[in-house]
Each structure stands twice: as C-alpha cells, then as structure tokens.
Amino acid sequence: MSAYHPLSEAQAIEYARQIPNLFQSGSELTSHEIGDGNLNLVFRITEKASGKSIILKQALPYAKVVGESWPLTLDRARIESEALIIEEGLVPDLVPHVYAYDADLALTVMEDLSDHIIMRRGLIERNEYPLFAEHIGRFMANTLFFTSDLGKNQQDKKIQQGRFINPELCKITEDLIFDDPYRDAETNSIEDHIRDAAEQLWSDSELHFEVAILRQKFLTSAQALLHGDLHTGSIFIKPDSTKVIDPEFAYYGPMGFDIGAVLANLILNFAGQEGWSKDLESRKAYRAYLLQTVKDVWTHFEANFRALWNEHGVDRVFQAPGYQDYFIKNLLQDTAGFTGAKMVRRIVGLAHVADIDKIEDSAARERAQRLALAIGTSFIRANRQVASIDELIAIVTKESAVERGFVL
Amino acid sequence: MSAYHPLSEAQAIEYARQIPNLFQSGSELTSHEIGDGNLNLVFRITEKASGKSIILKQALPYAKVVGESWPLTLDRARIESEALIIEEGLVPDLVPHVYAYDADLALTVMEDLSDHIIMRRGLIERNEYPLFAEHIGRFMANTLFFTSDLGKNQQDKKIQQGRFINPELCKITEDLIFDDPYRDAETNSIEDHIRDAAEQLWSDSELHFEVAILRQKFLTSAQALLHGDLHTGSIFIKPDSTKVIDPEFAYYGPMGFDIGAVLANLILNFAGQEGWSKDLESRKAYRAYLLQTVKDVWTHFEANFRALWNEHGVDRVFQAPGYQDYFIKNLLQDTAGFTGAKMVRRIVGLAHVADIDKIEDSAARERAQRLALAIGTSFIRANRQVASIDELIAIVTKESAVERGFVL
Numbered sequence: 001m002s003a004y005h006p007l008s009e010a011q012a013i014e015y016a017r018q019i020p021n022l023f024q025s026g027s028e029l030t031s032h033e034i035g036d037g038n039l040n041l042v043f044r045i046t047e048k049a050s051g052k053s054i055i056l057k058q059a060l061p062y063a064k065v066v067g068e069s070w071p072l073t074l075d076r077a078r079i080e081s082e083a084l085i086i087e088e089g090l091v092p093d094l095v096p097h098v099y100a101y102d103a104d105l106a107l108t109v110m111e112d113l114s115d116h117i118i119m120r121r122g123l124i125e126r127n128e129y130p131l132f133a134e135h136i137g138r139f140m141a142n143t144l145f146f147t148s149d150l151g152k153n154q155q156d157k158k159i160q161q162g163r164f165i166n167p168e169l170c171k172i173t174e175d176l177i178f179d180d181p182y183r184d185a186e187t188n189s190i191e192d193h194i195r196d197a198a199e200q201l202w203s204d205s206e207l208h209f210e211v212a213i214l215r216q217k218f219l220t221s222a223q224a225l226l227h228g229d230l231h232t233g234s235i236f237i238k239p240d241s242t243k244v245i246d247p248e249f250a251y252y253g254p255m256g257f258d259i260g261a262v263l264a265n266l267i268l269n270f271a272g273q274e275g276w277s278k279d280l281e282s283r284k285a286y287r288a289y290l291l292q293t294v295k296d297v298w299t300h301f302e303a304n305f306r307a308l309w310n311e312h313g314v315d316r317v318f319q320a321p322g323y324q325d326y327f328i329k330n331l332l333q334d335t336a337g338f339t340g341a342k343m344v345r346r347i348v349g350l351a352h353v354a355d356i357d358k359i360e361d362s363a364a365r366e367r368a369q370r371l372a373l374a375i376g377t378s379f380i381r382a383n384r385q386v387a388s389i390d391e392l393i394a395i396v397t398k399e400s401a402v403e404r405g406f407v408l
Numbered sequence: 409m410s411a412y413h414p415l416s417e418a419q420a421i422e423y424a425r426q427i428p429n430l431f432q433s434g435s436e437l438t439s440h441e442i443g444d445g446n447l448n449l450v451f452r453i454t455e456k457a458s459g460k461s462i463i464l465k466q467a468l469p470y471a472k473v474v475g476e477s478w479p480l481t482l483d484r485a486r487i488e489s490e491a492l493i494i495e496e497g498l499v500p501d502l503v504p505h506v507y508a509y510d511a512d513l514a515l516t517v518m519e520d521l522s523d524h525i526i527m528r529r530g531l532i533e534r535n536e537y538p539l540f541a542e543h544i545g546r547f548m549a550n551t552l553f554f555t556s557d558l559g560k561n562q563q564d565k566k567i568q569q570g571r572f573i574n575p576e577l578c579k580i581t582e583d584l585i586f587d588d589p590y591r592d593a594e595t596n597s598i599e600d601h602i603r604d605a606a607e608q609l610w611s612d613s614e615l616h617f618e619v620a621i622l623r624q625k626f627l628t629s630a631q632a633l634l635h636g637d638l639h640t641g642s643i644f645i646k647p648d649s650t651k652v653i654d655p656e657f658a659y660y661g662p663m664g665f666d667i668g669a670v671l672a673n674l675i676l677n678f679a680g681q682e683g684w685s686k687d688l689e690s691r692k693a694y695r696a697y698l699l700q701t702v703k704d705v706w707t708h709f710e711a712n713f714r715a716l717w718n719e720h721g722v723d724r725v726f727q728a729p730g731y732q733d734y735f736i737k738n739l740l741q742d743t744a745g746f747t748g749a750k751m752v753r754r755i756v757g758l759a760h761v762a763d764i765d766k767i768e769d770s771a772a773r774e775r776a777q778r779l780a781l782a783i784g785t786s787f788i789r790a791n792r793q794v795a796s797i798d799e800l801i802a803i804v805t806k807e808s809a810v811e812r813g814f815v816l
Contacts, residue, residue: 149627154582155575165570167563174562179725208728215725216735219557222630317587317623320616327624 004105009033012043012056019100019109023047038064044112059106073168076248077106083250090142094135095244113243116236123232123269124355126286133293135242136262137300144255145308147225150318161222166251177345178215182208187350193366197373198348210380214337222252230261256334264342266294267396268355271372275359291393298389336392337383343376374399412513417441420451420464427508427517431455446472452520467514481576484656485514491658498550502543503652521651524644531640531677532763534694541701543650544670545708552663553716555633558726572633574659585753586623590616595758601774605781606756618788622745630660638669664742672750674702675804676763679780683767699801706797744800745791751784782807
C-alpha cells in the first residue's frame with residue numbers, strides 16, 4: 001500500500017486497522033467518506049462495538065473549485081500534518097490529535113470531531129460561543145509567538161521555515177486575495193447587482209496602493225508559521241470546545257494574516273445578518289455579540305501574546321523599551337488590512353462564504369454584500385493608521401449604521 | 409577524492425587538472441595557498457606555459473576569528489557557489505566566473521582575479537574608482553530585483569529561498585551586528601580610549617528600540633537573495649573592473665542590508681581619513697570623493713532598480729500608482745538603518761576594519777572611531793525618517809564638520 005493511490009472505503013478500514021493502540025484487534029469497523037471530494041478524501045472510520053471513531057484524511061492530487069480542476073501537490077498533506085503536530089505541541093486542547101501520518105499515501109489519521117460543528121454553520125444558525133474568543137486568541141498567540149523569532153530559537157526557526165515553503169497553496173492566496181478582486185479577472189464571481197461596486201474596486205488606485213503593501217507583506221514577511229486559511233470553515237466548534245483544522249496553507253508569513261482571517265469571517269457573518277436575523281431586535285443582539293467577539297478575539301490574542309513575550313521571549317534585543325508596543329501596533333495595522341482584503345475577496349472573488357451567498361432574499365443579500373465591501377475597503381484603507389481595536393469596531397459600526405444607511 | 413578532506417597543494421593541482429577545457433593536458437601546474445586559513449583554503453593554480461590561472465576555494469569545517477575556533481557548516485560552500493552562479497547569470501561582468509563546484513569537497517573553482525585588488529586596500533591607499541558606483545549600483549539592482557517578488561516568478565522565488573536557508577551564517581550577523589555591540593558582550597573588541605562611547609551605546613534605550621526594528625527586519629523580511637556580506641573586503645577592484653566575491657552569507661533578507669553594507673564601508677573609510685590623509689587638502693578631496701561615491705552608489709542603484717521594475721516587473725499589483733516610490737522610500741530608510749548598524753559594529757564589535765584599526769596614531773584612530781560611531785548612531789536613529797540620499801549625506805557632513813568639531 002505504499003505507492004500513492006486514492007483509498008477505497010475498504011482500504012481505508014484496512015489502513016486504520018494497522019495503526020497501533022487505536023482499535024481492538026479483529027473488531028468490526030465501518031467507513032464513510034464524508035469529504036466534498038474537491039481536495040481530499042475524508043473517511044470516518046468507526047468501531048462498532050465501542051463507538052470509537054477516527055478521521056482518515058487523504059489528499060487528492062488535484063483541486064476542484066467551481067467545476068475547474070487543476071493539479072495540486074500532495075506535499076500539502078505533509079504540511080498539514082506537520083503543522084497540526086506543531087500546533088498540538090503548543091495548544092493541545094485546540095486542535096485534533098494526529099494518530100499517524102503517511103507520506104507515501106498523503107494521508108493523516110486524526111481525532112474525529114463529529115461532536116463539533118463547523119463554526120461557519122454555527123454562526124449562520126446564530127449560535128453564541130462564549131469561549132471562542134479566549135480559545136482562538138490563545139491559539140493564535142501561542143502558535144504565532146512560539147514559531148516566530150520572538151519565541152523560538154532563531155536558527156531552528158529558519159530550518160522550520162524551510163519545511164514550510166508552500167508555493168502552490170500560497171499562489172492560491174496571492175491570486176485570489178491579493179490580485180483578482182482588484183481587476184476584471186476571469187476567476188472572479190460577481191453577482192450582477194453589485195457589478196458597479198466591483199468596477200469601483202478595479203478603478204480605485206488608492207485602494208490598489210494599499211493592496212500592494214499588503215501583498216508585499218504576504219510575499220516577504222516571514223514572521224511566524226501561519227495556519228494560512230483560518231476562516232470559520234476551518235474551525236470546529238461546540239459551546240465548550242474549539243478545534244482548528246485544515247492547516248494545509250501553513251507557511252511562514254505575516255502574523256496579521258491569521259488574525260485577519262478570523263476577524264474577517266466574523267464580520268462577514270455580521271454583514272450577512274441582513275439576511276439571517278428574523279427581526280431588528282435579534283439582528284441587533286447578534287451583531288452586538290459578533291462585534292464584541294471581534295473585540296474579544298483581539299484582546300485575548302494581545303493579552304496572551306504579550307504575556308508569552310514577557311515570560312518566554314528568547315531575544316534580548318526585543319525587550320527594548322517600547323518595542324513590544326510598537327510591534328503590537330504594527331500587528332494590529334496588518335490585521336486591519338488583511339481583514340479587509342479577506343472580506344473583499346469573499347464578495348467579488350472566486351470563493352464566497354455561505355454567511356452571505358446563502359441568503360435567499362436577493363435584496364438582503366445585496367445589502368449584505370455592499371456592507372461587507374464597504375467595511376472591507378475601509379479596513380484596507382485603515383491598514384497604516386489604525387491604533388486600537390476600538391477604531392476597527394468603530395469602522396464596522398459607522399459603515400453599517402451611518403454611511404450606508406443600515407440599522408446596526 | 410570524494411569524501412571531504414582539506415586538500416594539499418598537490419591534491420589541488422590534481423583536482424584542477426581534471427576539470428575539462430581549463431588547462432592543456434600534461435602541462436606543468438603550480439599551486440600556492442593564498443588564503444588566511446580562517447575559514448577557507450584558497451589555492452591559486454597557475455599553468456606555467458600559458459600563465460593562465462584559476463582559484464580553487466575550499467571551505468574548512470571551522471571558523472577562526474581572533475584566536476577562537478568554532479565548527480561551521482561546509483554547506484556554505486554550496487551557498488557561495490550557487491549564489492555566484494545566480495549572480496553571474498544576472499551581472500556576468502561583475503562576479504568571478506565559476507568553472508566547477510564540488511559538493512563533497514565543499515570546493516569551488518573560479519576565475520582568478522589577481523589583477524584586481526581588494527577594494528578596502530584600494531580605499532586605504534586613497535585610490536579613486538570612477539566606475540565603482542555604476543558597477544555596484546547595477547550589481548545590487550539586478551541581483552536584488554531579479555531574485556525578489558518584483559522580478560522573479562513568485563513560486564520560483566519561494567523554492568529558491570528554500571535553498572538559501574543559511575542559519576549558521578545568519579547567526580553570526582544576528583549576534584555581531586544586531587546584538588553584541590549594544591551590550592557588554594564578551595565578543596566585543598573595544599579600545600580603552602572609546603570605552604565611554606561604548607557604554608553610552610549600551611545604555612541608550614532609544615537606540616536599542618531602533619536596533620530592534622532593524623533586527624526584526626533582518627530576521628523576517630525575505631525580500632531578495634542578498635549577498636549578505638557586501639563590504640569592501642568582498643569586492644575586488646581595478647579602475648576598469650569591479651568583481652563581487654564571497655557570497656557565503658547569501659540568504660533571503662531585506663534589500664537594504666546589502667546596500668547598507670556598501671555605504672557603511674565607504675563611510676568607515678571616510679571616518680578613517682582622520683588617520684590616512686596626509687594633509688587637510690587631500691583629506692577634504694578624498695572625503696569629497698567618498699561622499700560623492702556614497703551618493704552615486706544609491707543613485708545608480710535606484711535608477712537601475714526603477715528601470716528594471718518598469719521594464720521587467722512580473723507583478724501587476726506592484727504597478728499601482730505611487731507604490732514604487734513608497735517602496736524606494738522604505739528601502740532608503742532600511743538602508744540608512746543598516747548602514748548605521750554596520751558602522752557601529754565595526755568600531756565596538758568583534759570584527760573591525762583596517763580603514764580604522766590600522767591607523768597607527770592613536771589620537772587620530774580615536775577621532776576616526778568616534779566619528780564613525782557618531783555617524784553610525786545618527787543613521788540608525790534616522791532609519792524611519794530619512795527621505796532622500798542627500799539627507800544621509802548631510803548627516804555625515806554634520807557629524808564630521810559641525811557637531812563633532814572635525815574638519816571635513
């Protein structure tokens with residue numbers, strides 16, 4: 001079974017059976033392929049007697065997005081597996097446990113999280129997750145700090161960076177986030193009713209200038225090992241637990257890119273409340289929850305990150321008076337810019353979010369899209385100026401309540 | 409001869425003889441080991457009949473600096489050889505030709521440049537090199553542009569970056585340039601008569617803040633494949649030719665680090681004129697030449713770099729109006745900071761420069777040291793503000809002529 005081939009369900013069972021200390025020998029196992037087949041096979045293997053289950057995730061040698069298919073490196077399975085193992089070493093409660101990784105088969109065997117739901121769905125259902133901000137703030141603080149030059153031996157960091165050169169998946173980000181939305185690209189997916197707003201994006205040279213700054217940071221700023229795709233579809237959640245999955249985009253990049261992914265997807269859902277909230281009161285309440293969460297995510301991140309820096313900083317020079325504040329201010333500014341870029345691309349770019357696209361009422365959907373674009377572009381414009389998370393919150397409030405005539 | 413062992417002169421001849429199309433078969437070859445034995449063996453192999461000669465450079469598995477010896481990776485020979493080959497592809501007239509590279513023996517066979525002299529010596533002898541600024545400006549513009557995300561396919565750049573993870577040699581830079589000079593480190597080498605100035609460096613927390621910013625850039629800003637050690641001791645020169653050698657510190661870092669190395673070493677020689685110029689008139693004349701060269705190096709670099717960007721830019725997004733100017737301004741600011749850091753370390757750090765250390769008159773040497781420290785620290789402080797090369801020139805003029813009471 002060593003040469004790569006996509007596994008059948010029977011082969012997946014056979015494979016799982018070989019892993020030591022997982023299932024009772026000879027026990028009955030069942031398998032269900034539960035992936036969407038676009039990028040990976042995902043088998044859930046269950047032991048009938050105990051009910052114990054695991055996930056076997058195998059990379060496919062191609063990607064299918066919106067009908068197109070292109071070859072994609074199997075090395076992303078190694079990257080995902082190695083990133084998960086590094087993350088587990090830092091925040092064991094916040095990622096699925098990895099039981100095994102098979103390089104030849106591009107396959108990772110990991111903890112089954114089917115008692116959780118995908119957070120994007122949870123937000124669309126307007127659930128509240130009071131522990132999420134603490135969890136994700138701690139996840140990002142620990143994974144970003146301890147893989148960076150602030151918290152990791154700087155020679156070991158370079159060697160680790162060499163293992164996370166991830167050109168193919170970075171290319172997807174570079175095109176879909178930092179290029180295509182700002183020109184009339186074939187890959188874009190734009191609803192007719194917001195074509196005017198898209199065209200405005202394409203002709204706004206001041207915005208292009210700010211996007212160039214963000215693109216350059218993504219390409220060159222090797223601050224920390226990023227998750228690289230930390231949207232709410234990469235988070236499994238239930239009220240008392242948060243698990244970050246799917247780090248196949250992991251690479252050394254600017255920390256604000258991960259933080260921005262979380263904030264952007266919270267704010268996209270905020271915009272989507274145009275279509276999801278049944279009445280004005282419940283919309284206001286859920287939006288207030290989301291905005292508080294945006295603020296709390298940053299606050300928990302910052303508090304954790306500063307504490308790690310003070311207690312576990314490996315670098316004498318970075319203890320210079322004022323430098324930590326300067327670093328955090330720059331990080332918030334990067335976060336603002338990346339948040340905006342990630343919002344814009346979800347409205348006019350190739351891959352959208354269900355929080356907005358699944359709104360059936362097209363007038364409400366259009367309001368949500370325009371609101372997301374207004375907030376996103378304002379965040380991009382703020383990327384070199386913003387000085388506090390409250391200023392970012394104020395942008396959301398202003399764009400939704402005042403400028404665009406929407407009721408918060 | 410495949411397992412690594414340091415070559416004898418006879419073995420060096422034998423090795424050179426095997427290289428195709430180099431020497432006549434059976435011709436008499438002589439070898440002289442001309443290295444200083446600190447890091448590498450350097451054999452010059454000459455064919456008696458034709459006078460043709462080549463250099464065979466072999467890395468030693470240790471480094472000796474100021475009596476100390478520590479193990480050092482032989483992989484630096486690969487890095488040096490690969491960097492030379494990349495540079496030769498971009499600016500063939502400005503680097504020695506590589507005839508062969510042997511990974512097992514950590515050995516590079518290259519063009520002999522013994523008709524050139526080391527530029528540091530040339531400057532100490534107060535020679536003028538009217539083509540140097542154009543040469544080095546073009547060298548840096550081409551090597552930095554075409555290895556960066558501005559001029560190279562961005563996926564290929566990442567893969568190339570993975571071949572230039574250079575932790576051991578980066579560690580030397582990180583310690584000796586961005587840490588030790590700013591604390592009472594054992595590795596520092598400080599003359600008693602400037603101990604007060606060194607202690608001032610150690611207690612200046614505003615300076616430490618700026619050094620932290622520069623250190624972070626060196627650690628994380630993977631803009632381009634740097635030479636990594638581009639001082640005047642890494643440049644062979646004669647009036648009509650400039651050859652950049654010894655890129656064993658090559659890695660992906662901030663462009664301003666290379667430019668700063670060139671400017672710093674010109675200005676260190678400027679400071680050294682306290683001891684070298686025979687009379688006031690000749691000192692003024694040579695300093696004027698050096699300052700003009702500092703300006704010309706930047707000007708040639710900038711003009712070449714902008715032309716390459718306009719003609720060979722690979723990235724649509726970076727054509728955004730105003731972005732090139734913004735990038736160049738930031739690059740000048742980085743250059744200012746790195747210039748300053750490289751000057752300071754040559755006065756109080758481990759490795760000094762002959763331009764200053766070889767001044768016999770200790771009062772003149774002290775004046776040169778204090779002037780270099782004053783200019784260096786001013787450059788570091790200017791790293792986030794400077795807006796033109798003329799402002800940097802003005803700092804040099806001011807520190808030498810006005811504030812410190814020296815005559816330009």
